[in-house]
Amino acid sequence: MAALPGRAGDNRITGEQAALRRVATLVARGTAPEAVFASVAEEAGRLLGADRATMGRFDPDSTGTIVASWCCTGPAFPVGSRWSIGGPNLLTMVFQTGRSARLDDYAGASGPGAKARELGIRAAVGVPVSVEGNLWGFVAVGSRTRPLPAGAEEKLAGFTELVATAIANAQARMELRGYAEEQAALRRVAMLVADGAAPEKVLVAVAEEAGRLLGVEYTAMARYDPDGFRTVVGAWSSVGVSFPVGSRLKLGGRNVATMVLQTGRAARVDDYTGATGVIAEAVRNLGSNAAVGVPISVEGRLWGVMVLDSRSGPLPPGTEERLAGFTELAGTAIANAEARSALAASRARIVATADATRRRIERDLHDGAQQRLVSLALDLRAAEAAAAAGAGDVTPDLDRVAAGLDDVLADLREIARGLHPAILADGGLAPALKSLVRRAAVPVHLDIQVDRRLPDPVEIAVYYTVAEALTNAAKHAGATAVDIEVSIADRVLNVCVRDNGCGGANFGEGTGLVGLKDRAEALGGRLHLDSVPGAGTTLEITLPVDEPGGPKTSHGAEELPDGASVCENPGLSSDGSKSGEASLRSEASKSGGASLRDDGSKSGDPGRADYV
Numbered sequence: 077m078a079a080l081p082g083r084a085g086d087n088r089i090t091g092e093q094a095a096l097r098r099v100a101t102l103v104a105r106g107t108a109p110e111a112v113f114a115s116v117a118e119e120a121g122r123l124l125g126a127d128r129a130t131m132g133r134f135d136p137d138s139t140g141t142i143v144a145s146w147c148c149t150g151p152a153f154p155v156g157s158r159w160s161i162g163g164p165n166l167l168t169m170v171f172q173t174g175r176s177a178r179l180d181d182y183a184g185a186s187g188p189g190a191k192a193r194e195l196g197i198r199a200a201v202g203v204p205v206s207v208e209g210n211l212w213g214f215v216a217v218g219s220r221t222r223p224l225p226a227g228a229e230e231k232l233a234g235f236t237e238l239v240a241t242a243i244a245n246a247q248a249r250m251e252l253r254g255y256a257e258e259q260a261a262l263r264r265v266a267m268l269v270a271d272g273a274a275p276e277k278v279l280v281a282v283a284e285e286a287g288r289l290l291g292v293e294y295t296a297m298a299r300y301d302p303d304g305f306r307t308v309v310g311a312w313s314s315v316g317v318s319f320p321v322g323s324r325l326k327l328g329g330r331n332v333a334t335m336v337l338q339t340g341r342a343a344r345v346d347d348y349t350g351a352t353g354v355i356a357e358a359v360r361n362l363g364s365n366a367a368v369g370v371p372i373s374v375e376g377r378l379w380g381v382m383v384l385d386s387r388s389g390p391l392p393p394g395t396e397e398r399l400a401g402f403t404e405l406a407g408t409a410i411a412n413a414e415a416r417s418a419l420a421a422s423r424a425r426i427v428a429t430a431d432a433t434r435r436r437i438e439r440d441l442h443d444g445a446q447q448r449l450v451s452l453a454l455d456l457r458a459a460e461a462a463a464a465a466g467a468g469d470v471t472p473d474l475d476r477v478a479a480g481l482d483d484v485l486a487d488l489r490e491i492a493r494g495l496h497p498a499i500l501a502d503g504g505l506a507p508a509l510k511s512l513v514r515r516a517a518v519p520v521h522l523d524i525q526v527d528r529r530l531p532d533p534v535e536i537a538v539y540y541t542v543a544e545a546l547t548n549a550a551k552h553a554g555a556t557a558v559d560i561e562v563s564i565a566d567r568v569l570n571v572c573v574r575d576n577g578c579g580g581a582n583f584g585e586g587t588g589l590v591g592l593k594d595r596a597e598a599l600g601g602r603l604h605l606d607s608v609p610g611a612g613t614t615l616e617i618t619l620p621v622d623e624p625g626g627p628k629t630s631h632g633a634e635e636l637p638d639g640a641s642v643c644e645n646p647g648l649s650s651d652g653s654k655s656g657e658a659s660l661r662s663e664a665s666k667s668g669g670a671s672l673r674d675d676g677s678k679s680g681d682p683g684r685a686d687y688v
């Protein structure tokens with residue numbers, strides 16, 4: 077009857093449709109792809125009356141992997157077995173053409189074809205499986221007895237669309253799951269960064285989150301150092317041992333850390349057997365065979381690298397992109413920390429500057445204005461004593477004190493403004509020291525053998541050292557004579573102040589001597605104190621000075637051909653009159669220095685001028 081062939085045809089169609097429906101139901105239920113593959117292999121094999129059916133995936137390294145296998149009798153090809161693509165066989169034909177293929181003669185087949193021949197296969201048909209436009213794998217059926225019927229290709233193709241849908245769905249689910257996990261991991265790290273956690277903590281967290289997310293064995297965050305090394309700053313491992321934090325390895329060779337440094341971009345090595353350099357060696361020693369590295373940038377500059385090392389072959393494509401969020405957070409944490417430490421450093425500098433300024437004002441007041449006030453107080457006492465004793469008119473003495481107080485006021489104003497005595501700035505050491513000597517309450521002999529201006533800090537230090545030493549001599553020593561020598565030799569300035577008082581000076585009781593020591597040492601110099609009780613006090617400072625050659629601008633230098641000058645202050649006697657106390661000086665006279673006696677007569681080297 078006419079209906080029979082039709083019924084027979086209907087049956088076949090029904091059988092084919094039923095097979096497809098069963099597979100489609102699995103796909104619609106979201107069944108795992110492996111189960112869908114197994115069902116496809118069996119349904120396709122049965123539908124086409126084949127002896128065997130297989131499904132395989134093409135891998136990027138030009139191999140095929142069996143993902144499902146069915147056999148109507150006996151054992152099937154084991155799932156997971158891999159074949160190299162190449163040679164005359166069905167798998168290679170599908171791979172190379174991307175279309176369905178048919179092999180009706182297995183005599184010359186190689187690779188998987190040879191294996192099929194051993195299993196008795198005489199003919200086979202295969203079709204490609206494409207997922208989202210890309211060749212993904214194949215479905216093939218084989219027969220031990222006869223070529224497969226015409227149209228077998230079309231029937232198989234019906235399954236491949238379902239397979240593709242199952243794979244695409246599964247991939248989408250995996251991606252979705254991966255995306256959610258990635259977001260959660262990023263959120264955890266972001267919270268740390270937002271809380272201002274120390275960068276070390278953030279970097280370790282990034283290493284761990286990224287490592288876990290991507291299922292690798294090792295993750296390391298490393299900083300590029302200027303000396304061509306990289307230092308591990310955060311590391312994680314799923315297998316216990318990892319790169320120790322702080323460990324340094326030399327960059328160079330073919331490995332991802334070096335490649336990222338060279339290109340500033342993400343890099344991967346899918347097979348570490350060909351990698352070189354000490355870093356590659358270390359990675360291999362850990363048992364890793366593939367790696368991906370992504371740059372860590374901090375405010376636009378390449379700062380370091382995050383490296384993921386795998387023991388189980390190449391990391392999936394797109395790993396680089398998935399790491400970008402993590403390295404961005406790492407970069408932010410580092411930038412925040414750098415900004416914080418820069419802020420701390422600048423605060424420290426401001427505090428240090430404020431401290432230094434306060435100390436300077438304190439010292440300058442102490443060593444400058446105070447010593448003048450001490451002299452003036454002594455002057456005033458002398459005048460008071462003279463008045464009480466009815467020893468004549470004290471008006472000139474009081475005038476001198478009043479003028480001295482005016483000077484001190486001017487000094488105080490200058491110190492408050494951060495300036496030093498004008499006479500020092502304008503004239504240099506010689507006139508400034510002479511003015512100190514003139515005002516001193518103790519008879520002083522000054523011998524200054526310096527023929528040029530010295531750096532400001534040196535002149536200032538010498539000025540205040542002499543001022544403090546003179547104040548101490550008046551205040552504590554009960555001295556009747558002070559000798560001051562200032563000389564320069566071998567780029568070292570030497571200042572020696574010697575009194576003939578009671579001795580016993582020490583650094584412990586006040587701040588004056590300690591302050592002088594600090595001044596000298598701050599300039600790379602030394603202070604030496606020699607003050608045995610009963611044997612007077614010698615205070616000596618040495619300060620390094622630059623190569624001579626500066627213009628001779630000091631008053632002393634202008635007025636003296638050889639730059640030397642000597643000055644004496646006879647001091648005030650207890651009755652307020654000038655006395656011509658013998659000076660302690662002798663080094664100056666011994667060495668040819670000249671001095672002007674209070675009688676105005678000159679002595680010593682005629683080449684030198686003397687001042688009072």
Ligand SMILES: Nc1ncnc2c1ncn2[C@@H]1O[C@H](COP(=O)(O)OP(=O)(O)OP(=O)(O)O)[C@@H](O)[C@H]1O
Nearest residue numbers: 548549552553579580581582585586587588589613
């Ligand atoms: N030339 C000196 N002769 C004898 N004793 C001295 C002499 N210079 C300092 N001393 C002693 O050493 C101590 C420390 O001197 P220093 O200059 O450091 O402090 P001060 O003069 O007491 O106080 P400040 O200088 O801070 O106003 C003095 O208190 C004093 O006892």
Ligand SMILES: [Mg+2]
Nearest residue numbers: 548586588589
């Ligand atoms: Mg003092």
